Amino acid sequence: MSDGTPKKVLVIDDATLVRLYYRGALEAAGFRVTEALNGLEALEQLLGASFDLLIVDVNMPQMDGLTFLRALRDGDLPMAAIPAMVTSTESAPQRVADAVAAGANYYAIKPLGADVLVQYASLLCGARHG
Amino acid sequence: MRSAPDYSRWFPSMPLIRNPAGTTAGERPPDAAAVRAALESGSEEQRWYAARAAASLSDTVAAVAEALAREQNSRVREALFTALARIATPQSIEAVLLFLRSDDASVRTGACDALAAMKDAAWPHVAALLRDSNADVRVLACELTRNMPSEHAVPHFCALLDNEPEPNVCAAAIDALAELGRAEALPALARCRERFRATPFLGFAISVAEDRIRSQSAGPRA
Amino acid sequence: MPDVATLTEDAFRRLCEFLYRRTGMVFNEAKRYYVDRRVAERMAATESRSFESYFARLRGNAHGEIEQFINAFTVNETYFYREEHQLICLTSNLLAERLKRKSRGDRLRIWSVPCSTGEEPYSIAIWLLENWPLVDDYDIEIVGSDIDTDVVALAREARYGKRALMRLPRHVVDKYFEPSTGDTWTIIEDLRQSVQFTVANIVDEAETKPHGQFDVIFCRNVLIYFDDTSRRIAAENLFENLLPGGFICLGHTESMSRISPLFGVARFDDAIVYQRPWS
Numbered sequence: 221m222s223d224g225t226p227k228k229v230l231v232i233d234d235a236t237l238v239r240l241y242y243r244g245a246l247e248a249a250g251f252r253v254t255e256a257l258n259g260l261e262a263l264e265q266l267l268g269a270s271f272d273l274l275i276v277d278v279n280m281p282q283m284d285g286l287t288f289l290r291a292l293r294d295g296d297l298p299m300a301a302i303p304a305m306v307t308s309t310e311s312a313p314q315r316v317a318d319a320v321a322a323g324a325n326y327y328a329i330k331p332l333g334a335d336v337l338v339q340y341a342s343l344l345c346g347a348r349h350g
Numbered sequence: 351m352r353s354a355p356d357y358s359r360w361f362p363s364m365p366l367i368r369n370p371a372g373t374t375a376g377e378r379p380p381d382a383a384a385v386r387a388a389l390e391s392g393s394e395e396q397r398w399y400a401a402r403a404a405a406s407l408s409d410t411v412a413a414v415a416e417a418l419a420r421e422q423n424s425r426v427r428e429a430l431f432t433a434l435a436r437i438a439t440p441q442s443i444e445a446v447l448l449f450l451r452s453d454d455a456s457v458r459t460g461a462c463d464a465l466a467a468m469k470d471a472a473w474p475h476v477a478a479l480l481r482d483s484n485a486d487v488r489v490l491a492c493e494l495t496r497n498m499p500s501e502h503a504v505p506h507f508c509a510l511l512d513n514e515p516e517p518n519v520c521a522a523a524i525d526a527l528a529e530l531g532r533a534e535a536l537p538a539l540a541r542c543r544e545r546f547r548a549t550p551f552l553g554f555a556i557s558v559a560e561d562r563i564r565s566q567s568a569g570p571r572a
Numbered sequence: 573m574p575d576v577a578t579l580t581e582d583a584f585r586r587l588c589e590f591l592y593r594r595t596g597m598v599f600n601e602a603k604r605y606y607v608d609r610r611v612a613e614r615m616a617a618t619e620s621r622s623f624e625s626y627f628a629r630l631r632g633n634a635h636g637e638i639e640q641f642i643n644a645f646t647v648n649e650t651y652f653y654r655e656e657h658q659l660i661c662l663t664s665n666l667l668a669e670r671l672k673r674k675s676r677g678d679r680l681r682i683w684s685v686p687c688s689t690g691e692e693p694y695s696i697a698i699w700l701l702e703n704w705p706l707v708d709d710y711d712i713e714i715v716g717s718d719i720d721t722d723v724v725a726l727a728r729e730a731r732y733g734k735r736a737l738m739r740l741p742r743h744v745v746d747k748y749f750e751p752s753t754g755d756t757w758t759i760i761e762d763l764r765q766s767v768q769f770t771v772a773n774i775v776d777e778a779e780t781k782p783h784g785q786f787d788v789i790f791c792r793n794v795l796i797y798f799d800d801t802s803r804r805i806a807a808e809n810l811f812e813n814l815l816p817g818g819f820i821c822l823g824h825t826e827s828m829s830r831i832s833p834l835f836g837v838a839r840f841d842d843a844i845v846y847q848r849p850w851s
Contacts, residue, residue: 236589237525237555244554257592260829260837267839279486281463281493282833284455287424309486309518314453331517331551402777402808425811425834432804467800499632529590531628562586565624 226252227345228270232262232285233277233307238330242275245334246341257281259288266292266299272345274304275337277330278319286322293323303344307332382407389417394426401429405436415445424456431464438471447475450487462490466497473498480506485516492519496526504530508538517549524552528559536563578608583623587611590631595796596803596830597642603825610644639797645825646793650688652695652732653739655792658821659699661843662788666819667704670787673817679711681786683813685774686794687716690727691736693767694759696790698740698748715783717772727769730759775802780809787815792823795831807832814848821845 227250231242234257243253254269256262258280276285283291285306292300306324308315316327326344328336380388380403388400390413397417404410414433421427434442446468449461465472472494479491492510495503507523507530514520520542527535539556546552579587584607588599599607611623618637620626630637653659670680684693693716700707718724733756737745749757758764772779774794789810795803810820811834820835821843822828828835828846835846 235521235525236586237521237528237558238551240558241551241554256829257589258829260833261827264827264829264837264839264844267837267844278455279458279462279489281459281466282829284459287456287459309489309516318453318455331521331549333550405805428804428832428834429808432801432808435801435804463800467804469800529586529631531624562582 226250227272227341228252228254229273229275229341229345230254230256230262230265230271231275232256232259232280232288233275234258234280235277238277241334242332242337245337249338249342251341251345259283259285259291262288263291266297270299271302273341274302275341276304276306276324278306278308278310278315286318289319289322289324305340305344379403379406382410382413385410386413389413394423397421397423397426398429401426401433404430405433408437408439408442411437411439411441411445414442415448418445418449418457427457427460431460432467435464435467438468443468443472443475446472447479450479450490451484458486458490462493465490465494469497473502476506480510485519488514488516488519489522492522492526496529500530500532504532504535508535511535511538511542517546517552520546520552521555524555524559528555528562531563533563536560539563579611579623583627584608587627587630590627591638591642592827592830594638595642596827597645597796597825598827599825603645606645610641613644614641642796646796646823650691651736651739652691653699654691654695655824656739657824657842658790658845659695659703661821661840661845662696663699663704664842665840666788666845667706669817669819671706671710674710676709677711679713681713681715681784681788681815683783683786683789684714684716685772685789685791686718686720687724687727687769688718688720689723689732690716690730690767690769691732692716692790692792693727693769694730694763697763697767698744701748702744713768714766715768715770715786717770717774717783719771719773721771724769724771728764730764731756732758774806774809777805777809777812780813783813785813785815785818787818789814789818789820791820793826795822796826803831807834811835811848816848817850818848819845820847 229246229251231239231253233239239255246253254265256265260283276289278285289304303325304323305326305328306319307328307330308319309330311329319327326340328340380400385400385404385407388396392400401414404414411434414430418427418430421430434446446461446464449457452458476491476495476498480488480495482488482491495506503526507527510523511520524539527539539559543553543556584604587607591597591599611626615626618626618629620629630641667680682696684696687693693714697714700712716727731752737757745757748760748763750760752758770783772783774780791810795806798806814820828837836849838845838847
């Protein structure tokens with residue numbers, strides 16, 4: 221990392237093995253990882269901690285990723301403007317547009333490989349700048 | 351604090367029966383005709399109470415489904431899905447299944463949660479959903495399947511792993527098999543790894559699933 | 573009985589995740605020792621010879637094993653001023669929020685459900701009298717409800733053993749309790765009269781609705797026991813029983829994030845609470 225402090229990522233996905241895979245890849249690259257299983261849990265996490273990046277899946281129980289993002293962007297949490305990468309099984313342009321409209325900075329198609337994940341995460345955390 | 355506390359202010363002057371502020375319902379819950387009318391043209395509050403009342407009126411399924419198709423308010427939508435889940439007739443299940451295909455992620459989530467709440471009422475549909483033409487539906491179907499008793503769920507997943515072209519659907523099945531922990535899934539997992547050599551995440555997921563299955567099979571069964 | 577074998581990190585995480593998905597209860601590293609111990613107890617009780625075989629049993633919920641497991645974390649002796657941090661949050665934050673749209677003399681309604689044998693609603697009453705400077709300025713109404721008629725009867729009797737009082741300062745006991753037979757203490761008549769008790773099932777709208785709407789609801793350690801459908805119904809009922817902007821407090825190991833999307837979340841110094849949106 222450019223300034224030495226580990227970047228903190230909140231991984232929001234209800235699939236256990238996806239979160240495990242991302243955690244392994246991101247921690248090996250020096251990120252610190254917190255997990256949430258759905259959008260509601262993510263909102264709760266964001267009340268109490270700060271992060272440098274969100275990785276948000278779309279399809280989750282209780283609250284999907286886009287509803288979560290909209291709530292985050294429209295609300296007045298300090299983290300409202302945090303960079304967010306939406307991950308999805310869907311590649312259709314309309315789905316991408318929906319995610320961007322909801323507040324995504326980046327959109328990645330699942331399944332994500334470890335290298336690509338780390339690359340995008342570094343980019344979005346601004347680790348290449350400064 | 352004070353020497354002679356006065357609690358008399360706390361006695362309610364009337365017994366504890368009050369009409370809650372904001373209800374439109376009287377003492378008796380609305381009938382199906384009133385529910386349909388409210389769902390069609392009521393305020394948010396009226397639609398909420400109508401949705402809740404619909405849960406005990408199985409002849410309102412069509413009206414609930416229509417209302418769901420246009421409802422923008424998230425809490426009313428939640429109550430509408432609860433109604434369908436509580437009714438749990440074949441008709442209400444069909445209605446929920448339609449919403450699994452929605453372009454709106456929040457509607458898909460609502461439908462999936464409602465199906466999960468219906469438990470065994472929804473299980474007869476699992477086989478067809480696992481073969482649906484829409485990959486997202488197949489992924490959501492895996493979520494339903496994993497709550498079935500393992501002796502039913504595992505064969506479904508093993509069959510899926512041999513035939514499923516979409517890696518994300520396989521991923522959902524593998525995730526479930528890792529939790530279910532049955533050794534009879536091992537051959538199908540191995541074959542799936544061969545099919546998806548080019549997808550590193552699946553290789554990882556299968557390895558984790560195999561580890562967990564092996565550690566669960568090692569000890570004596572309870 | 574097997575040793576309190578420490579679960580592997582992976583096993584612990586899987587167990588916590590399973591419990592969270594099924595019940596909404598949150599376990600984390602802070603609870604590690606208690607979880608390990610409970611697993612050992614339940615493995616012995618079910619004669620499971622390995623964690624994995626016990627976990628399979630838990631997953632299948634054989635003989636209500638999930639309820640058995642989580643009982644250890646919820647069904648402790650109930651006592652006065654239990655979960656004091658929520659009482660602190662009540663007087664430090666929640667009531668002030670509620671007062672923003674009220675005038676002096678307005679009604680403030682608080683519901684304790686399930687109330688069990690009454691320790692919680694009486695604790696709220698005592699806490700307010702002892703700690704809230706504005707307690708005389710508002711028309712406070714405290715209601716306790718439970719599905720179990722026996723415990724509600726006991727709550728009305730308001731007679732408690734010494735252990736229930738163990739967290740109360742001496743001067744509080746002297747002020748609000750009278751010694752009774754058999755080494756028990758009874759809450760003084762005036763305070764007993766000031767809490768209303770009812771029998772109610774939170775999954776039955778016909779029973780919850782007549783209670784009206786509240787500013788604050790304490791609903792601890794019950795939603796986790798319900799299946800998905802009952803949980804949805806209870807959440808919808810509780811939503812209706814809250815005034816817009818009203819707060820609901822769950823048990824400190826519970827999270828609304830697995831229970832219902834109807835409520836917003838607010839974090840205060842002493843507690844995380846959930847809130848009915850203003851609109």
